[in-house]
Amino acid sequence: MALLKISRMGHPVLMNRCAEVPDPTAPEIRRLVADMIETMHDANGVGIAAPQVYAPLRMFVFFAPDERADNEKLPGEDELHTAPLTVLINPQIEILGTEEAPLFEGCLSIPGLRGEVHRATHLRYRGVDQNGNTIAREAKGFHARVVQHEYDHIEGRLYPTRMRNMKRFLFESEAQHWVKKEPK
Numbered sequence: 001m002a003l004l005k006i007s008r009m010g011h012p013v014l015m016n017r018c019a020e021v022p023d024p025t026a027p028e029i030r031r032l033v034a035d036m037i038e039t040m041h042d043a044n045g046v047g048i049a050a051p052q053v054y055a056p057l058r059m060f061v062f063f064a065p066d067e068r069a070d071n072e073k074l075p076g077e078d079e080l081h082t083a084p085l086t087v088l089i090n091p092q093i094e095i096l097g098t099e100e101a102p103l104f105e106g107c108l109s110i111p112g113l114r115g116e117v118h119r120a121t122h123l124r125y126r127g128v129d130q131n132g133n134t135i136a137r138e139a140k141g142f143h144a145r146v147v148q149h150e151y152d153h154i155e156g157r158l159y160p161t162r163m164r165n166m167k168r169f170l171f172e173s174e175a176q177h178w179v180k181k182e183p184k
């Protein structure tokens, strides 16, 4: 395994639609998955997409920990709001409902900054992992947000292009003025 260099906003690899992965179980894809996971954890991220490590492929890894889940989740919905470490190759997403919510996001390719982004709160996604297993899930809240953020990466979009109010684009060091403290 190896730590990979992370591409930054402005590099063309982050601005173009990525290509389907022809064989998700190929050895080079499994190696890339392992390296992406190591790189994501090292950078303290909750997700990383292949173009963020200079691979223009439709795949990303992510997780949605319980401590980041929305406070307003309904009883019995815990599973929708959280996800274990997940590898998603050639994913498809389907937005469910029309509800959207704002939250400050960060991105490993835009270090030091945060921006408020409105995202759909409920969706369904499917794809395969590096072992050829089908992943099919419904997601809400933070879980749904992470999947949309990573999916945007493989479509060549970064979160600032989704922002509605550029006054809510700020340095992480100033975020405490705007972002409510996350409960630990």
Ligand code: NI
Residues within 6 Å of the ligand: 106, 107, 108, 109, 149, 153
């Ligand atoms: Ni990102």
